Amino acid sequence: MATNVLSSIDLRKKILQSTLEKKQLTGVTARVGIVLDITGSMRNLYSNGTVQEVVERILAVASKFDDNGSLDVWVYDTEFSRLPPVTERDFQNYVSSSILSNPNIHKFGRNNEPPVMEDVIRKYTVEEDESTPVFIIFINDGGMVKTVRKIITAASVQPIFWQFVGIGDSDFEVLKKLDTMQGRVVDNANFIHMDRIEAVSDEELYDRLLNEFPQWLQAAKAKRIIRS
Template identity: 75%
Template sequence: MSKIDLRKKIVQFTLEKKQLTGVTARVGIVLDISGSMRNLYARGVVQEVVERILAVASKFDDNGVLDVWVYDNEFSRMESVTERDFGDYVKRHILNNRSIHKFGFNNEPPVMEDVIRKYTKEEKKDKTPVFIIFINDGGVVRATKKVIKSAAVQPIFWQFVGIGNSDFEVLEGLDNMTGRVVDNADFVHLDRIEEVTDEELYDRLLNEFPHWLKAAKDKRILQP
């Protein structure tokens, strides 16, 4: 059995445990490519993250598609990835792509606005809930909170994942952020994500998503 198939089995077990079987969702990943991330790209950690999250998309999305964005002080909406073409995805589509701005400073709101634009304007006829995994290694700009707050009425859940040991003050304050129709974002800190087992990763990534699904349906953000 391939590694992706093994991971899909672990995802399935996690879905059953969290009563998420039968849930369909579009899945996207946003990857920090600011200067402090350079070593994680070079060591293949980011490629491994993409492969691990692809297993989630394969269970949630009917087409098994994982949408991808990268960002530093600029952003790029990338070609989506599937089980057919995930090998060396980061090297082929990101690191070797000269049109991608890399290793600058981080600025989250523009890429978040593009995520919102894709799912709520360009593809607004699709009412499927959206699960976004947002990988960041610290220093999120404070304006990120404003975007999250305004996006609370949208069918998008933001799962932020902090890696490394930098400053996550903005993301750590998400749970206490008021003024939203529903709590549409969560933050987990995984210092060395490459050392976290698949079981723990999926358990933590999918911890708050079920609560958001229920709340969003209660508020008619999602169809009951």
């Protein structure tokens, strides 16, 4: 079983490699994190294994970009938890063992994004203050509070790119306006919508996830936000 699961990670890394080559991202080093919505409307996606598969698919990105091959993980509803990083050695049943079975994690309440976003920024700019780029995949199924726009604007001077992924059939009013936000040093965020992320192929997922990251890297280097 372990061999089969590990081979699926290896297969995804091969698929990802072709995307990296197409987007001229081979050789890029970046810290990678995932923020997972764990509000009440996400309950079924946790119980049916969809969130576990999302973690595995994003782990392939971390394995390619991060020197340590580790994926930093946060979950949030009205509260948030920063979890130990997940790697290829310990990703099996990660969602069940580290999230659903963890009594210290607040689960299935309402949403409040600013506290978890501020913790992401704190980790990469205070606790680990360096100019290595950070690629954050933020999974959300709607209802995001409007004040996230102020946080994203203020964070545009930081070495963090926010890739928001909307899943489900909400209207994502706040996230749809990211590309037209004014007042940022660089465009540091992108939004993509996938009604059923479990039905999206790895090829399409990686292509869309990495669509604007290359442009941000160039802009952030030009503004000396990250090192060349």
